[in-house]
Amino acid sequence: MGTLTLPEYLAPLRRYFNAVLASAQHYQLGAPVEVVWATSPDVGIDVDHRRIRLTFHPEDSGAADYRVQDQWLPPYPSLREVQQQVAQDPSLVICGLPTALGYVDLWHHHGEARAVFCGQAGPEAPQRAMLLAALALDYPLEDAVTLARAYARCYLHDKDEGCVDCWPLERALFPRPLTANHPQAEALGWVSREVAVAPFAKADPAQMALYPVVDSAAWVGRLLEMGVTLTQLRIKDPTEPTLAAQVRQVIAAGAQAKAQVYINDYWQLAIEHRAYGVHLGQEDLETADLAAIQQAGLRLGLSTHGYYEILRAAEFHPSYIALGHIYPTTTKQMPSKPQGLSRLALYRRLIGREFPTVAIGGIDLSRADAVWQTGVSSVAVVRAITQAEDPQAAVDAFYRRLVRPEPQHAVLPKEPAHAQ
Template identity: 50%
Template sequence: MTQTLALTGRDLFWPPADELTEAAERIRARLGDWPPTHAPWRICLTAPDEPNGGDLIVIADAQQHGEQVARWQVRGAGVIEAAQNRAALHLGGETYRLEGHLSEDWIAALAAFLDCGFDPHDALVLALAWRDGDETRANDAFPSDLSHFPRLGGLPGAPEPAFPSCPPRLGLYPVLPSGEWVERVAGFGVKTIQLRHKSAEPADELKREIALSVAAGRRHDAQVFINDHWQAALDAGAYGVHLGQEDVHTADLAALAAGGIRLGLSTHGFYEILRALHFRPSYIAVGAVFATTTKAIPTAPQGLKRLARYVRLLDGVVPLVAIGGIDLQVLPDVLATGVGGAAVVRAVTEASDPGAAVSALQHAFTQ
C-alpha cells in the first residue's frame, strides 16, 4: 500500500465531506506510490466565499453561473462543468472538454489522482476513466483500459485516410540540427532520425537542409522525420513529419495524410495523448521524461513511472517514443518500461565520438 496517503484531515473538499474523503483515500491506496503533490488542490462542491488558485469548483452548467464563473477564474480558481456524461475543465484560460462515463465515485477519483501529482486536466481524464469498484479488483487499479477513457470534445475531424503506419518499435531516434548531421548519423546505421532545424535561415536554406536530410534517408534506407516544417517536408517528399500539439490546428493534416507522409505528435500527459490519438498519427512521442535544456517544455518532467503507465495504456495501439533528457546512462531504465523508441539529442550531437556514442546507444536496445 502506498505510504503517501494523507487525505484524512486535509482540506480536500469544500464543504468538508467525510464520505468523499474516505472514498478518495480508498481509491488512492490502489494507485501505487507517487511523489506527494506540490499543489494541494481543493474540490469545491459549492463555491467558497473566497475562491483561490487552489480551488476546483464543480458546477452543472456554466451558463447558469455567468459572471460568477468569470470572477472565480480571475481569482485563479478552476471550474469543472460536469453533467450527462460530459465534463469540461475551465482553468488558466483554457477549456478541456471531455465526453465519457461519470461514475458515482468520479469526484473521489479526481481527488485521488490530484494527490498523485497529476495536473487537473490529466486528473480529470483519469477520473472519467475510473469505474466504480475498480479499487476492489486489483492492488494496482490505475486505469489502463483505453476503451474506458473519455473522448475529447471540440476537435476537428481526423483526416481521411489515416496516416500511414511506421514500425511498431522505432528504436534509437536521434534528433539532429542539420542535413549534414542526418547524413552522418544515417551512415552509422541509424534507421529513424528527425531533423529539427530551428535557426532563422532564409527559406531556401531551410529547403536545402530538408532536401539533404530526405536524400540521406533514401540513400541509407532510414526513416527521416522533419520537425515542424510540414509544407516543406511535403514538397520534398519526406518520409514523415513531427509536430507539436499546437500545430495540429494550423498544419494541413489532410494534405499530409493524402501525401502518404507519416505523422509523429508530441504529448505531455494523458489529455494530450487522447488529443493525439484522435488524429490517428503514425507514432506518439511522450515526455519530457527527464529535464532537458534542448527545448522549452511547458510541463514538469514526466518521469519513468508515468512513462510506464503510457506504455501500458497504449501497447499495441500506437508506437511510442520517449523523449527528453535521455542519454546512455538512463536509457536502460527508459527501455525497461517497455517503450519501443527513445529520442536522443545531446547524447549524439555533443559526444566526443558520435559514431561510438551511436554504437553504444544502439547496443542498449539489444540487451
C-alpha cells in the same frame, strides 16, 4: 510531500482517498500525500511549493483557483453553452455534464474549452476523490479530470472485484477527448478548432529502436552513414536562412538510405519535398493542415506530456506517439515536468500496441535500459550522441542495448484486478 486539506462535508470520500493514494504509491507516481481534515469550506492542495484552492460550490465568487460543478438537475444547459462559459472562465471546471448521448467533462485551456466524453460517467464520490488526489500528486488539471472520470468508470464497472483499489490502467476505462475526429462531436454540438482527418500512414516499428533528434542536415547525414535508420531534423529557428535547403537535403539523404527521416514543425516544407514524416507538438493540431499532411502520405509523430494529451493524440491516429519528457532536459523549454519511468510505463500500457511509442527527454546511455524496459518502441536521444566523444561508438552502444526478445512486454508492477 503533497497535502490535501479537506472540509468535513467531504468525509464520505475518505475510503476512496485511501485506495487511490495507496495505488499511487504502489505504482510510484509521485510523492506521498497527507490528507488533513479541517473546518475550511474549501479544498486546499499544497504541492511543489504552491497552493491550489478548489471549491465544489461554483456559485461562490471567492478566490478559488478551480470552481468545480459536478451536480446537475434538469433542465440541463447545452454543451455549446457550457463550452462558451468554460472558454471565458479559467477557474470553471465542469464534471459529468449530462447530454442526450452521454457525459462531458470540461476545463479551460489557453482561452478555449477542452473536454472529454463518455457514455457512462460513474459515481460522483470516486470521481471527486481521484480529481483531488491527482492534483495533489502534481498532475495537471487536464490529467486530473481525465483520471477522475476513468476512476469513476472503473468503480462503476467492477466495484465488487477490487477495481476500486487500483489505479485506472486500461484504455477502455478512459473517456475520449472531444475533437473534430470524435464520431459524436457534431451531434453533441461541440465546436473544434481542429479538422477531422483520416488515419496517417504507418511507421515501421522494426526501424524504431534508436531515434536521434539533431539540429542540422550535416548531423542527419552523419547519422545515416553510421547506420541509423530513424532520425529527426529539429531546427528551432524558423528564420534560419538555410532552413529550406537543409530540409531538402535530409529528405533526399533519407530516401537514398531508405531511412525514416522526420521533419520537426515545418510541415509545409515536408509536404513540398515529400518527406518520410513530420513531427508536431500538441499546439500544432489546431494550426497545421493535418489533412494535407495525411493526403501527401507523410507519417505523423505527435508529442504528448500526459494522459489527456496521449488520448487526444490517439484521436488523430498518428504514426507514432512521443512520450515525454522523461528526465530533466535543457535542449528545449518544456511545457510540463519530467514524467519519470513509472508514469512512462503506465502511459505505454494505456496506448498498448495501437501506436508505436517514443520516449524522449534527458535519456542517455545509462538510462536507456530502464526506459527500454517500459516497453516503448523507440528511445529518442539528442546530446547522448551529438556530444559524445565518439558518436559512432555511442550509436553502436545504444543499438546493442535496444534489443528486445519477442514477445514484447512492458515491465510493470503487478496490479490488482480491474474492469476491462
